[in-house]
Amino acid sequence: MIPRFWRKxxxxxDIVGSVCENCGSKFYPPRNFCPICRRRSKIxxxxxxxxxxxxxxxxxxxxxxxxxxxxxxxxxxxxxDDGPIITSQVVCNxxxxxxxxxxxxxxxxxxxxxxxxxxxxxTKFVPEKIATNAKNF
Amino acid sequence: MRAGIVSYGTYIPRFRLSVxxxxxxxxxxxxxxxxxxxxxxxxxxxxxxxxxxxxxEAAREAIERGEINPERIGAIFVxxxxxxxxxxxxxxxxGDAIGCGNRFHAGDFEFACKAGTAGIQACMGxxxxxxxxxxLAIGADxxxxxxxxxxxxxASAGGAAFVVGKKRVIAxxxxxxxxxxxxxxxxxxxxxxxxSHGGRFTGIPAYFRHVTSAATQIMEKxxxxxxxxxxxxxxxPNGKFPVRAARILGFTKEQIAQGLVVGYIGNTYSGSSVxxxxxxxxxxxxxxxxxxxxxxxxxxxxxxxxxVTDLIENYPRVPxxxxxxNSGITVDYxxxxxxxxxxxxxx
Numbered sequence: 001m002i003p004r005f006w007r008k009x010x011x012x013x014d015i016v017g018s019v020c021e022n023c024g025s026k027f028y029p030p031r032n033f034c035p036i037c038r039r040r041s042k043i044x045x046x047x048x049x050x051x052x053x054x055x056x057x058x059x060x061x062x063x064x065x066x067x068x069x070x071x072x073x074x075x076x077x078x079x080x081d082d083g084p085i086i087t088s089q090v091v092c093n094x095x096x097x098x099x100x101x102x103x104x105x106x107x108x109x110x111x112x113x114x115x116x117x118x119x120x121x122x123t124k125f126v127p128e129k130i131a132t133n134a135k136n137f
Numbered sequence: 138m139r140a141g142i143v144s145y146g147t148y149i150p151r152f153r154l155s156v157x158x159x160x161x162x163x164x165x166x167x168x169x170x171x172x173x174x175x176x177x178x179x180x181x182x183x184x185x186x187x188x189x190x191x192x193x194e195a196a197r198e199a200i201e202r203g204e205i206n207p208e209r210i211g212a213i214f215v216x217x218x219x220x221x222x223x224x225x226x227x228x229x230x231x232g233d234a235i236g237c238g239n240r241f242h243a244g245d246f247e248f249a250c251k252a253g254t255a256g257i258q259a260c261m262g263x264x265x266x267x268x269x270x271x272x273l274a275i276g277a278d279x280x281x282x283x284x285x286x287x288x289x290x291x292a293s294a295g296g297a298a299f300v301v302g303k304k305r306v307i308a309x310x311x312x313x314x315x316x317x318x319x320x321x322x323x324x325x326x327x328x329x330x331x332x333s334h335g336g337r338f339t340g341i342p343a344y345f346r347h348v349t350s351a352a353t354q355i356m357e358k359x360x361x362x363x364x365x366x367x368x369x370x371x372x373x374p375n376g377k378f379p380v381r382a383a384r385i386l387g388f389t390k391e392q393i394a395q396g397l398v399v400g401y402i403g404n405t406y407s408g409s410s411v412x413x414x415x416x417x418x419x420x421x422x423x424x425x426x427x428x429x430x431x432x433x434x435x436x437x438x439x440x441x442x443x444x445v446t447d448l449i450e451n452y453p454r455v456p457x458x459x460x461x462x463n464s465g466i467t468v469d470y471x472x473x474x475x476x477x478x479x480x481x482x483x484x
Contacts, residue, residue, distance in 0.1 A: 013193075013234040047236070069184055069475060091183065107193040107234055108185040119221050121189060121230060132461040133148060133198050 002118055012122035015048040015105060017083060026084045048083035050105030050123070055079050059094045066111045078103055078125055089124045102128040140264040141309035141443065143271065144203025144300040147415045147458050148194035149402055152181040153465035154473045156290055162470050163285050170290055175376020179293035179403025180465065181473055182279045186294070188217045189227045191277040191408075193234040195298035199273070200235055202453050203300050207237035210300070211269025214259050215245050216252025216276045216407045217296075218325070218332075231275065242269070249323060250372055251433030252276060253297065253407040258313055258439060260301035271302040278406035283331040284479055291375055293403030297411035307452050308418060308427070308443040312359050315439045316351040323434035334434075340378065343436045348372065348382045351438035352430045359442060363387040367425040370413040372432035373399035382430075395420060401462050416458035421445040 034041030253276015260272025277296025
């Protein structure tokens, strides 16, 4: 579990995905092979800017044990301004989210591996209208 | 050009808990508490926020505003008394999250509420010696307080990050010094979840002695008097101490008003004086002179004299610290207990 996570730290702490320079397709999580261009694929790592809008969302009421304290929480499909559609948690009250809403990345804790285990961090999103650290506040 | 602040960023969690809500649970009179402490509400971190996430958000704001290439940051020091790990530095998490590569000096500082300003001094030294181009100093906390303890009214969460360098400086550090002694006014032993403190009579030998000594000595060393400063910021464990320290030293209420943030977000510990200082930078004009004096229990104070430069005029300062302070939403005491994990769960 721990090695699996730390190999992905770069991609989870920020939205680092990949782009195929041959066809322009963008991927997150990053791919090292473009399924469209196949052997002509020219994959390059790219950091996406972390802004986008909510395409759809669901509110999770029945959670795995490790997320019991967080319920209800929101998982959304987010279309990044400069990247692909990604799945992420959106941090706000369920009544604050709506389709089409602008969101911005935020650095949060995913979960803790018990009281003495590793703490897993990564990217979540927060609505721009409540994000105090967004530029266009 | 002297070394100084190139950029700054802050982060204050969204939730607020009022004095009324706490006093109701413990059978105390909220008006007495507010009058006694000068604190009205405090910030509360979300379940998925801690010192590392607050540090990263503040650091990202500083990097974005200053248009700093993270790979040119040669040192990261995170000052806190609530590092998520006892062993494993918060600075490593910040480094990877801001993408500054792997070649940087890093470490976590702990000196109660002044570990953030200690980080600024360390970065300043490394910048001045030429070891690094930019250093990142962060003061952040999600401070602990036992339920029912008077500390519960003020112990809160937040942080500020500063990029220190010699180029594009918005506030140069003219002078800094520290006043330190072994004074056990407040402590937390290894493995203990909540801090302990000496109670009501520790103010004079701890806070006031260190803050006023550091402030007096830095003014003596530089030849300045209180009226030479446009703003002064003192560590804010509550709303009373910094006001009294200012009065003892000869500063006016107007000089400290902009940086006095404790009343509405509580004591953010390592973030406290540096969030206040950031609020001052939000409105500072070229030529302004600012005195910053932090305090950390145990005990010590770091004093700084900053001179604001012309570059601050074109430096992006929105959203301002006071905008962030005023954009909180309140939670009840039960939610606060859950958010701070003060409820013991089965299994």
